[in-house]
Amino acid sequence: MAAPEDAGSPTEAPQPAVEEEETKTFKDLGVTDVLCEACDQLGWTKPTKIQVEAIPLALQGRDIIGLAETGSGKTGAFALPILNALLETPQRLFALVLTPTRELAFQISEQFEALGSSIGVQTAVIVGGIDSMSQSLALAKKPHVVIATPGRLIDHLENTKGFNLRALKYLVMDEADRILNMDFETEVDKILKVIPRDRKTFLFSATMTKKVQKLQRAALKDPVKCAVSSKYQTVEKLQQYYIFIPSKFKDTYLVYILNELAGNSFMIFCSTCNNTQRTALLLRNLGFTAIPLHGQMSQSKRLGSLNKFKAKARSILLATDVASRGLDIPHVDVVVNFDIPTHSKDYIHRVGRTARAGRSGKSITFVTQYDVELFQRIEHLIGKKLPVFPTQDDEVMMLTERVTEAQRFARMELREHGEKKKRTREDAGDNDDTEGAMGVRNKVAGGKMKKRKGR
Numbered sequence: 001m002a003a004p005e006d007a008g009s010p011t012e013a014p015q016p017a018v019e020e021e022e023t024k025t026f027k028d029l030g031v032t033d034v035l036c037e038a039c040d041q042l043g044w045t046k047p048t049k050i051q052v053e054a055i056p057l058a059l060q061g062r063d064i065i066g067l068a069e070t071g072s073g074k075t076g077a078f079a080l081p082i083l084n085a086l087l088e089t090p091q092r093l094f095a096l097v098l099t100p101t102r103e104l105a106f107q108i109s110e111q112f113e114a115l116g117s118s119i120g121v122q123t124a125v126i127v128g129g130i131d132s133m134s135q136s137l138a139l140a141k142k143p144h145v146v147i148a149t150p151g152r153l154i155d156h157l158e159n160t161k162g163f164n165l166r167a168l169k170y171l172v173m174d175e176a177d178r179i180l181n182m183d184f185e186t187e188v189d190k191i192l193k194v195i196p197r198d199r200k201t202f203l204f205s206a207t208m209t210k211k212v213q214k215l216q217r218a219a220l221k222d223p224v225k226c227a228v229s230s231k232y233q234t235v236e237k238l239q240q241y242y243i244f245i246p247s248k249f250k251d252t253y254l255v256y257i258l259n260e261l262a263g264n265s266f267m268i269f270c271s272t273c274n275n276t277q278r279t280a281l282l283l284r285n286l287g288f289t290a291i292p293l294h295g296q297m298s299q300s301k302r303l304g305s306l307n308k309f310k311a312k313a314r315s316i317l318l319a320t321d322v323a324s325r326g327l328d329i330p331h332v333d334v335v336v337n338f339d340i341p342t343h344s345k346d347y348i349h350r351v352g353r354t355a356r357a358g359r360s361g362k363s364i365t366f367v368t369q370y371d372v373e374l375f376q377r378i379e380h381l382i383g384k385k386l387p388v389f390p391t392q393d394d395e396v397m398m399l400t401e402r403v404t405e406a407q408r409f410a411r412m413e414l415r416e417h418g419e420k421k422k423r424t425r426e427d428a429g430d431n432d433d434t435e436g437a438m439g440v441r442n443k444v445a446g447g448k449m450k451k452r453k454g455r
């Protein structure tokens, strides 16, 4: 394989023939027996496409840029080669995985532990919003793998005595395009300065930056690009729709859709923390089990919301883009883009929260009079024209009165909650909506909305 000149021109991985790919096992890829057994125990009967492509090259010691659709097993594609290498040359503080969100860091650590349980792999999750002292203690035990969000890792690198990553062998940037984005620029550059130049680097995402400069910042060496599709693709089993509606009727259409698709699990994306709060309250006032997840909530409440949704105790998760990347919740049936994403790549990640690992799913994007251009950009990016989600407008309009009433209560609750917070001077960062703020809900007649036509 010819060596590329720089990080901007990675070698393309050879595409395996389809029949060959179908018959490959983890063992064929070079994964050691004990890890093959771990895959088996997780029910991973055969490797996914990205795993087929990336694992052998990673085991050969190549740097990798891995690009594959959402829910296609990218975590396994980098975790297995790292665990394999760890078994060959056991060492503490062996690998670092950088992720953009805290929830994703916990999820990746669970996957490392599930795959590495029989070899006794130890991980530490280093993320913001959580007691720093317990993290320092975890780092003092020198885990094999550290999974971190960049900011908190810097804190520990600068302030935790005895902790450094000078012996690190592997660096992973998961959701790499996001990690290499401006928001994390300073932190990532600081981290790159204090880890060895002589290491393996893996970049993985469902969308990748084309900017050579950004890729160069990751300081890859002779990287090979493993892309299972040439264009940004959304998953085949995902049915994607849009509805075009006047902005003022968004709430009513949302309630209509939740009634129409009752019995499903929903992730609803809003553009601001405040809107997730407001919409969660509105829906609760109408009897839906809705719970918010956003960056202004305390970390314990963020995890609490996520766990309730994961455990199916709540059927609707209202989230900002903090939940758009990486989260693997198999039972999500429907993704609603209540507010259209402003960055079209976020669309791919958001709708990728459903139809994961071969399952099917639906997505519905609300397009108002203000969103036409953004929507066209999304269609252009995914290379598809989306169909309209069918709605009965007369039935939608019949909901208006109750939705208007619920909106009024939601506004009151938001105000009350804001005032209470001011009085009690709660932690300024903890601006979440508690589930206790449901007092007004019962004042809306009827509790859970009944479908009008018993369909």
Ligand SMILES: Nc1ncnc2c1ncn2[C@@H]1O[C@H](COP(=O)(O)OP(=O)(O)OP(=O)(O)O)[C@@H](O)[C@H]1O
Pocket: 043, 044, 045, 046, 047, 048, 051, 068, 069, 070, 071, 072, 073, 074, 075, 076, 205, 206, 325, 326, 327, 328, 330, 352, 356, 357
């Ligand atoms: N070989 C396999 N066979 C069956 N299931 C698998 C396999 N590899 C991974 N999975 C499962 O597929 C699901 C999705 O994997 P993962 O979260 O790694 O996707 P991803 O490609 O990182 O998605 P995203 O782009 O959204 O982050 C997980 O539940 C994981 O356990």
